[in-house]
Amino acid sequence: MTGVMLWGVGTSQYRLQPEKRVEELAWTAIAEAVADAGIQPWQIEAIVVGTVFGPPGVATRVQRGLGLPGVPMWTVENACASGTSAYHEAVEAVRRGRFGCVLVLGVDQMSTLFSGAIVPEATDPEGASSLPLPGLYALQAQRYMQEFGVTPEQLAAIAVKNKRNGLDNPRAQLRDKAPTIEEVLSSRMIAEPLTFLQCCPTTDGAGAVIVGRERNNPNDLRIEASAMVSGALWDHRSPDVWGYASVARAAEQAYEQAGRSPAEIDVLEVHDAFTIGEIITLEALGLAPRGKGAELAPSGHTARDGAQPVNPSGGLLSRGHPLGGTGTAQIAEIAWQLRGTAGARQVARHRVGLVETMGGGAAGMDGNACVVTILSVP
Amino acid sequence: MSELGVGRPTKRRPGAAVGGLPVADPRPVLDGAGADAAVVGLRCTQCRYPVPQRRIPWCPVCYGSVAEARFATTGIAWSSTVVQIAVGGRKPPFALAYLDLDDGPRVLVHLAEPAVVPIGTRLRITGTDDGDLVAEVAA
Numbered sequence: 387m388t389g390v391m392l393w394g395v396g397t398s399q400y401r402l403q404p405e406k407r408v409e410e411l412a413w414t415a416i417a418e419a420v421a422d423a424g425i426q427p428w429q430i431e432a433i434v435v436g437t438v439f440g441p442p443g444v445a446t447r448v449q450r451g452l453g454l455p456g457v458p459m460w461t462v463e464n465a466c467a468s469g470t471s472a473y474h475e476a477v478e479a480v481r482r483g484r485f486g487c488v489l490v491l492g493v494d495q496m497s498t499l500f501s502g503a504i505v506p507e508a509t510d511p512e513g514a515s516s517l518p519l520p521g522l523y524a525l526q527a528q529r530y531m532q533e534f535g536v537t538p539e540q541l542a543a544i545a546v547k548n549k550r551n552g553l554d555n556p557r558a559q560l561r562d563k564a565p566t567i568e569e570v571l572s573s574r575m576i577a578e579p580l581t582f583l584q585c586c587p588t589t590d591g592a593g594a595v596i597v598g599r600e601r602n603n604p605n606d607l608r609i610e611a612s613a614m615v616s617g618a619l620w621d622h623r624s625p626d627v628w629g630y631a632s633v634a635r636a637a638e639q640a641y642e643q644a645g646r647s648p649a650e651i652d653v654l655e656v657h658d659a660f661t662i663g664e665i666i667t668l669e670a671l672g673l674a675p676r677g678k679g680a681e682l683a684p685s686g687h688t689a690r691d692g693a694q695p696v697n698p699s700g701g702l703l704s705r706g707h708p709l710g711g712t713g714t715a716q717i718a719e720i721a722w723q724l725r726g727t728a729g730a731r732q733v734a735r736h737r738v739g740l741v742e743t744m745g746g747g748a749a750g751m752d753g754n755a756c757v758v759t760i761l762s763v764p
Numbered sequence: 765m766s767e768l769g770v771g772r773p774t775k776r777r778p779g780a781a782v783g784g785l786p787v788a789d790p791r792p793v794l795d796g797a798g799a800d801a802a803v804v805g806l807r808c809t810q811c812r813y814p815v816p817q818r819r820i821p822w823c824p825v826c827y828g829s830v831a832e833a834r835f836a837t838t839g840i841a842w843s844s845t846v847v848q849i850a851v852g853g854r855k856p857p858f859a860l861a862y863l864d865l866d867d868g869p870r871v872l873v874h875l876a877e878p879a880v881v882p883i884g885t886r887l888r889i890t891g892t893d894d895g896d897l898v899a900e901v902a903a
């Protein structure tokens with residue numbers, strides 16, 4: 387893919403902020419992204435919004451404050467991958483020459499809907515049977531532990547790494563302290579083997595990304611690849627745990643577009659809603675063979691000062707997870723890392739970055755959708 | 765809800781268990797009892813792919829036509845977990861498992877005992893609880 391650039395990024399704080407209107411979260415992120423891109427609002431030619439819980443009409447209520455009457459606008463929903471799905475559509479639109487500058491917004495305000503874990507969707511066969519999302523991931527973790535000998539300590543190491551990274555992220559929700567392995571394991575059990583500190587918190591937030599055509603601005607980053615896949619059947623025939631295959635499909639496309647191998651990626655932001663998720667995802671992204679992904683955090687490979695830092699922002703485990711607002715926050719972190727402006731979180735090698743978001747929860751499918759994008763310093 | 769919501773408008777999600785309105789039941793159905801008990805669903809007339817739900821338009825694997833089928837209530841556990849939080853009307857602890865039915869589809873079941881079982885454990889669906897399939901370790 388040539389000629390599509392990331393112009394600017396911005397985010398709100400990631401916090402419980404039910405006292406704010408959801409539009410306010412969006413406007414904060416958009417204003418920062420517009421300033422970061424160095425453009426005027428009227429240069430925006432189209433808007434793509436990713437949100438799961440909306441509410442319906444949120445895109446228009448946001449637009450009302452932007453002064454962009456009549457611009458083409460879409461709202462997309464792909465579970466946790468909604469924000470990156472919106473981004474993918476914007477990238478494709480610019481790549482095909484339809485627009486020269488597109489605003490992407492990912493937003494969700496969870497605190498006004500749920501007081502704890504997300505209530506499973508009543509129209510879903512497994513949701514109706516009271517399978518919560520941590521339960522779905524716990525089933526994969528149990529399978530992994532029994533099939534590959536993955537230990538609770540290896541799972542906990544993901545939480546320790548990401549929550550330590552998050553201490554340096556002023557926009558992350560959880561910044562009190564970084565727990566030890568023992569503290570992670572002794573925190574309240576949610577769904578065996580996943581304890582409370584292995585689950586991302588409920589959060590409100592918005593992230594905005596502006597993508598556009600090439601324009602010779604030294605601040606811009608090259609979008610080498612963007613791949614989006616929807617789910618495929620996950621059933622009794624499937625050789626892999628749930629979620630693996632959808633990430634692998636998107637990753638294969640992205641690496642091919644970029645002409646890169648997994649070893650060439652300097653820094654990653656991936657979907658760690660639950661600790662086991664980061665392990666499965668890194669295997670699907672090719673950073674480790676199947677069954678070996680659990681070794682990446684304990685060995686230091688994915689630490690901020692490791693060979694391939696993963697979730698230097700603190701990930702969803704620290705930042706929190708406002709579903710639609712997650713993907714665009716991941717892209718913002720990679721943009722700051724690649725530009726070398728990530729402050730205390732800055733990783734040493736930052737030429738090529740990767741973002742992965744996998745959304746799921748529909749029974750019998752290996753994901754609702756997965757997006758993988760690769761960015762680089764031009 | 766938290767104190768934060770007091771005095772302000774609130775939103776509702778579908779589902780009677782959380783204060784919303786009822787929806788059509790999407791769960792797999794157990795039909796009959798004892799030796800005649802079966803999980804009912806659909807099977808492809810071409811490739812025999814089994815589906816634990818009804819009214820899908822064609823086989824999602826080969827696009828062949830599907831016909832009603834009765835699946836065994838026995839199979840092996842693919843994985844299981846014990847949930848330790850309340851979910852909807854469910855109080856913790858409760859155990860869930862993916863059960864690969866013999867010559868049938870993978871279904872999510874509740875386990876009669878709140879304990880993780882080794883993968884490959886033989887399970888049998890023995891009934892339902894508030895519409896959820898319930899399985900126990902086969903003797």
Ligand SMILES: [Zn+2]
Nearest residue numbers: 808811823826
């Ligand atoms: Zn078929």
